[in-house]
Amino acid sequence: MTKPRLPSFHIVNLGCKVNRVEADTMAACLLAAGAVGSALSRADVVLINTCTVTCGADAKSRKEVRRAAKYAPRWATIIICGCGAVTVPREFKKGIIGRGETRVKRYGYPACIIEIIPQKPAALTRAGEVLGLAIPECAFDDAVVRVGKGFPTRVAIKIQDGCDHACSYCIVPLARGRAQSLPLTQALEQIAAQVQAGAREVILTGIDLGSYQDGAYGLEHLLGRALEVAEGFRLRLSSIELPSITDGLIQLIAASEGRICAHLHIPLQSGSDSVLKAMGRRYDRAAYSSRIAAIRETLPQVALTTDAIVGFPGETHEDFQQTLALCREMGFCHIHVFRYSKRPGTRAAGLPDQVPAQLMVKRASKLRALAKQLRCEDAQRRVGSREAVVYERRQEGRSESYYPVRMARRAHRGDLVTMEITGYEDGMLTVSKPYCQLGTKSLC
Numbered sequence: 001m002t003k004p005r006l007p008s009f010h011i012v013n014l015g016c017k018v019n020r021v022e023a024d025t026m027a028a029c030l031l032a033a034g035a036v037g038s039a040l041s042r043a044d045v046v047l048i049n050t051c052t053v054t055c056g057a058d059a060k061s062r063k064e065v066r067r068a069a070k071y072a073p074r075w076a077t078i079i080i081c082g083c084g085a086v087t088v089p090r091e092f093k094k095g096i097i098g099r100g101e102t103r104v105k106r107y108g109y110p111a112c113i114i115e116i117i118p119q120k121p122a123a124l125t126r127a128g129e130v131l132g133l134a135i136p137e138c139a140f141d142d143a144v145v146r147v148g149k150g151f152p153t154r155v156a157i158k159i160q161d162g163c164d165h166a167c168s169y170c171i172v173p174l175a176r177g178r179a180q181s182l183p184l185t186q187a188l189e190q191i192a193a194q195v196q197a198g199a200r201e202v203i204l205t206g207i208d209l210g211s212y213q214d215g216a217y218g219l220e221h222l223l224g225r226a227l228e229v230a231e232g233f234r235l236r237l238s239s240i241e242l243p244s245i246t247d248g249l250i251q252l253i254a255a256s257e258g259r260i261c262a263h264l265h266i267p268l269q270s271g272s273d274s275v276l277k278a279m280g281r282r283y284d285r286a287a288y289s290s291r292i293a294a295i296r297e298t299l300p301q302v303a304l305t306t307d308a309i310v311g312f313p314g315e316t317h318e319d320f321q322q323t324l325a326l327c328r329e330m331g332f333c334h335i336h337v338f339r340y341s342k343r344p345g346t347r348a349a350g351l352p353d354q355v356p357a358q359l360m361v362k363r364a365s366k367l368r369a370l371a372k373q374l375r376c377e378d379a380q381r382r383v384g385s386r387e388a389v390v391y392e393r394r395q396e397g398r399s400e401s402y403y404p405v406r407m408a409r410r411a412h413r414g415d416l417v418t419m420e421i422t423g424y425e426d427g428m429l430t431v432s433k434p435y436c437q438l439g440t441k442s443l444c
Contacts, residue, residue, distance in 0.1 A: 007035045010043035010072070012064045015051025017205045017238050019082060021158045023049045024151055040068065045077045050084030050092065052175055054341035058084060058091070065092050083175035087345070145197040153392045153414050155199040156238070159187045159222070160206025165241075168280045168347035169312065169340065176207050184214040187222055188229050195230040200416040201261075201390050201398075202226075203236045210244020220248050227259055234388065234400070234416065236261040239307070242283050242291055250298045258388055262299050263402045266292075267307040271326030272319035275312050278351070285326060292330050301385065303378070303401035305334040310367055311360030312340045313351035320363050324370055333378035333401065335371035337364050379403060379424035389431060391415040396428075403429045 009030045013023035026047055027037065040046065046068045050061035061084045068078050080092050162176045182190075191202050204222075206212060212219040226235055237260075245266065253260045270276050273284045283291075295302055308323060327335060339360040342349050382401065389397040389405050391413060397405040399421075406428045419431035 007044045008038035008042060009035050009045045009047065010038055010040045011047045011049065012040075012068070013049045014061055014064065015049070015053065015057060015082065017156055017203070018158055018161070018207060019049050019051060020152075021156045021205055022082070023047075024156075028145065028151070040071050041073070043072060043076055045079065046072050047079045047081060050080060050082035052082075052084040052087045052171060052343075054338065055343075056341065058088065062091060062094075083172065086175045087171060145193055153199075154201040154203060154236070154390055154398060155194045156203040156205045157187070157190050157194065158182070158205050159190075160209055160212045163208040164211065165208065165282065166280055166347070168278065168351075169309065169343070171343040171346055172207060174345055179208055179211045181206075181212045181214055184217050184222060184225070187214075188225055191226050192229040195233045198414055200233045200414050201236060202233060203238055205238040208241065208244075209238055210240045219244070220246065220252055223249075223252055223260060227256065232416070234259050234261060236263060236402075237265075239265045239267060242266055242288055245291065245295065247294075250295055254298050258400060261400045261402070262301055263303040263305070263400060264295065265305045265307075268323075268326070268330070269307060269309050270312065270315070270319065271323035272315070275315055275319050275323075278314060279309075279312060279348070285322070289326065289329065301382075301401070303333050303403075304330060305336070305402065306330070306332050307336045307338065308367060309338045309340050310363040311355040311357075313348055313355065314353040315340075315355055324367065327367070327370060327374065331374060331378060332371065333375050333403070335367065335374070337367050337371065339364050375427075376424065379429060382421045382429070383423060384421065386418055386420050388416055388418050391417070397431075399429055405429045405431055407431065 009027075011023055011027055013019055026049070030045075031037070035045075048061070048064050048068060050064075051057040052061070061082075065078075065080060068076075072078060080089075084092060159182045160179065162179045163170075163173045164179045166173060194202055204219075204226075210219060212222060214222075223235060235256075245264070253262055268288060269279055269281060271285055276284055292304065295304075306327075308327065310320065310323070339357075340348075340355065342354065382403075387400045389399050389407070391397045391407060393413065395407040397407050399405050404427065405419075406425070421429050422432050423430040
């Protein structure tokens with residue numbers, strides 16, 4: 001007797017770490033419901049998790065929709081979700097003309113999906129359709145385990161979504177809505193579930209992570225409680241805005257003895273006060289510099305990474321030089337460089353003095369060259385020090401300072417061990433033999 005084939009799915013994810021959490025949650029939900037992952041050409045349901053943060057992200061998302069429409073089986077249900085499905089649904093519907101009936105469904109603001117049901121769905125596809133449509137409701141607060149084959153070794157958990165700050169260039173608040181936080185008890189349950197399943201690094205993510213709040217409890221309280229739910233793992237914060245970094249948070253990281261990674265991704269965006277003001281940022285150049293100095297005083301080995309935008313409307317040569325100078329002063333070990341992208345619906349889209357695209361390309365190239373230099377300098381300063389490293393794959397790991405690490409020997413996937421940094425080659429740290437496994441309360 002032939003064994004019945006299980007419903008299959010294929011997920012395409014684009015965009016930020018929050019999108020990755022949501023895509024992994026979708027996959028875990030589908031697997032738990034009895035579906036299996038497959039290639040696009042054999043999938044009964046295809047989910048495309050779009051990004052709309054830049055024009056380029058929109059273009060990549062549209063390309064993936066067209067690709068799915070072309071190569072997915074004719075009986076497949078295609079589901080388009082994520083930020084692009086909220087902000088520009090019509091643009092994505094154009095890519096699937098002729099595939100079948102198109103429906104737009106909303107699951108409370110701002111969650112939205114575009115669903116393409118084939119004209120002649122098979123029974124198997126209907127099962128996939130039901131599985132897919134359950135996704136938006138579980139993507140935020142379902143403590144589904146995302147550890148094991150097909151998932152990252154370092155597990156991210158979304159504890160916050162949306163943003164109440166209206167930076168003039170940013171379309172994300174229009175796509176994600178107002179700030180909301182996962183209740184403290186649910187956040188702790190999710191962390192405990194992932195650790196018990198084998199995760200040795202848990203990354204806390206959010207659109208505006210520092211705004212996390214559950215009643216009287218903020219991010220500091222959550223971090224402190226999270227360290228108590230289990231032993232043998234470490235926490236990492238994803239991107240966090242400068243005004244959210246309190247003295248208490250820095251002291252908590254310092255006192256955790258490596259259980260909270262001394263790595264902070266603090267968006268800068270520009271080193272020019274006039275540009276920062278036009279962007280609607282909540283700090284100026286002096287405030288950023290002063291805060292970073294205070295962080296380094298408490299955490300001398302902290303790894304600082306950032307985002308920077310070049311070509312914001314009205315950015316002059318002098319403004320750009322100020323960005324270069326401040327980045328040098330801060331000594332970032334990584335800079336994620338963006339070229340300004342005009343997003344309809346944002347205040348910056350109507351500003352005068354839009355910077356020519358060719359000039360933006362040149363400025364981005366110069367900033368990336370500086371970023372490469374700063375990264376090399378920071379890595380060299382770490383030679384001789386010890387850091388905990390999570391083994392990920394193919395003799396490669398990830399250090400506390402967020403560098404990729406070339407492991408000298410094969411370890412077990414997920415191991416978290418303390419190692420001495422011996423060098424920096426081809427963009428990766430090299431390390432010695434491990435000193436010890438992560439202990440009960442601190443690193444050896």
